Amino acid sequence: MNKNKVMVIAIDGATWDVLDPMIERGAMPNLKKLMDENFSSQLNSTIPPVTAPAWASFITGTNPAKHGIFDFARRQPGSYKSSMNNANSIKTKTLWQILTEQGKTVGTINLPMTYPPTEVNGFMIPGFLAPGVSSQKILTHPIDLIDEINREVGSYQIFLEASPKALIHAEGKSEFLAKCEKIVQKRGETARFLYQKYQPDFFMVHFLMTDVVQHWFWHCLDETHPAHDSAEAAEIVPALEKFYHTVDENVGKLIELLDSDTTLLVLSDHGFGPLHSNIYLNRWFYEKKYLKLNTGKKTAIQTIRRVIAAIDVFNLRNRLLPSGKRRVALEKSLQHDFLINWEKTRCTAVPASIYGNVFLNIKGRDESGALESGAIVKKFKHELISELATISDPVTGNTAVEKTYSIEEIFPGNNEGIAPDLLVRPADGFAIFSQLNEQQIFRPTKPWEDITGTHRVEGIFLAKGEKIVSAKNRAADAAIIDLAPTILYLLGLPIPDSMDGKVLTEAIDEKILQKAPPQFTSDSGEKSEGEASGYSEEEEELIRKRLQGLGYLE
Incomplete structure (x- = not known):
């Protein structure tokens, strides 16, 4: 048998x-x-x-x-x-x-x-x-x-x-x-x-x-x-x-x-394909005034990062920074929560890989929501999708965003609060990152310093x-x-x-x-x-x- x-x-x-x-x-x-x-x-x-x-x-x-x-x-x-x-x-x-x-x-x-x-x-x-x-x-x-x-x-x-x-x-x-x-x-x-x-x-x-x-x-x-x-x-x-x-x-x-x-x-x-340039989506949100930073904290965060980098140079980080949970908490504080003025921020890209995972900041759903739910959210989402389609490579002029999906478009069902509201699909040759400390929207990849291939x-x-x-x-x-x-x-x-x-x-x-x-x-x-x-x-x-x-x- x-x-x-x-x-x-x-x-x-x-x-x-x-x-x-x-x-x-x-x-x-x-x-x-x-x-x-x-x-x-x-x-x-x-x-x-x-x-x-x-x-x-x-x-x-x-x-x-x-x-x-x-x-x-x-x-x-x-x-x-x-x-x-x-x-x-x-x-x-x-x-x-x-x-x-x-x-x-x-x-x-x-x-x-x-x-x-x-x-x-x-x-x-x-x-x-x-x-x-x-x-x-x-x-x-x-x-x-x-x-x-x-x-x-x-x-x-x-x-x-x-x-x-x-x-x-x-x-x-x-x-x-x-x-x-x-x-x-x-x-x-x-x-x-x-x-x-x-x-x-x-x-x-x-x-x-x-x-x-x-x-x-x-x-x-x-x-x-x-x-x-x-x-x-x-x-x-x-x-x-x-x-x-x-x-x-x-x-x-x-x-x-x-x-x-x-x-x-x-x-x-x-699959796989080329990666020519990183797109820093939160920098774009910041320049479009969709994302607001806490006054003065942008400089503070850069100072803290420089201090930690200096500590690393002397290999003293493990001794001078808190250990265990306290250290993890400190390092995480250098990310989104520390920088963003949530009451005035309408959207943000969260840490993710390759695609942009975008959450709208909605009253009643999110901790310090800035957008009224209903018609205002719907209108803003439509505006954002249209604006994202205009992002282009400053060197070649090529479109950098292939498509932006509304989450219910591809995954109908109860995604509230779990799934991102929008998924931003980069064009071939690009990947999207969420760092807030980048000074520019685009950064070309450098072999052996950055990855030069990404997922398809x-x-x-x-x-x-x-x-x-x-x-x-x-x-x-x-x-x-x-x-x-x-x-x-x-x-x-x-x-x-x-x-x-x-x-x-x-x-x-x-x-x-x-x-x-x-x-x-x-x-x-x-x-x-x-x-x-x-x-x-x-x-x-x-x-x-x-x-x-x-x-x-x-």
Whole structure:
């Protein structure tokens, strides 16, 4: 009797714009074979195409309005403060909760948005949003799994021991890529060990380093990038090819473990493209008089920052600043709350990644609202959307904002106080940041000081198995939100009708679909209430710093 199983290999940030050239150069023979002989397509990410909401949509099969994750951080309702999202922040049932309820075994390795780990029927190693980096500090389920991995495979590492920028400057570009390769290699070894030992019904491993490398080395891969240096690229590209070959090699070794009952899915959470310039949206709001600062505090904040920078120079910061919660509170006070005159501010961009997450400051909803709800808010929102469309690059004159979405336009439902009121989608080549201490609206990116690549919506999807058709269909209507229902179907399980995604029927053999069409079950999709937070204040700050190092936050 056949036992349906699924293996998912996630290559974070993978894009055909990079993989196709790497395949043509011969660096990725396993992906070439997989693509040539099986199903491949584009896979659209969420809006915004950010790691946290994208993986939450993969995990739940629902859109951000249902699962509640719009970015790495969330604004606390009725407040101007924000907290970091984690697995406990997800409001809907996850794929692994459903599989566990159905008696299926589960194993996941390194996936974002899985910290703190869930008590699944199997094992779970959280991804880079977990506070621990070294194997001694990683929390797994079961709790002693990390000891088994360290003993049988060697020291496990979730993420780099320092920020990419710091490592590139300290050790060099080739050495940095070698570190990334090493993490990929160890991830692959761990995946093979656990898969062979436990043989779960659903197995997933996530390779993060492709995302990290593309953020920092995009200008080397992209000859059209304004910062591309052909001499520098000629020196670095061979090391990049070696890195991608290591990724491909580990994909190939996992494919070798598959049996005829297992369907393989290879995918990314989003695609990638060039980043030429940062847009500081709150600076634009300030110049348009939509955002007001407290008198005199702009100078005060700059003074405090200079003092702290000076303390850092002498490496005395840890001794002179308060420790623990008091230090975190002090550093946070240097952000929005300290600067903004909320009673006179109509809108602000909150710390987010890539897109602008804009909250209007509404009376009755927000702590010190400035806008009357109803017609005034509606009129101001319309005005703001029109004005944002006029933002253009001062150097090229090109439009810098592709589109501004009203949240109810893309995520109908009860988003009040959780979702931003507007999502500002930058044009290709731009990313939006929220810093208040910037003196200009635009700042061109500088290689090795800033990231030069950023996320796009268009990711990748490949599938292999007895139920899968052989077709290259880059125009397929496939989205990351469709993966959870598709996986449930491939495992022979009913799909909760609360899921927003659909089964990717274009990838599945028509005869299989006719014999066993998708079945649905009535389910609210709401998960039982867990703990309010999975982070201490110190851990939250650590995650913020890690995201800053990746270029997601500044």
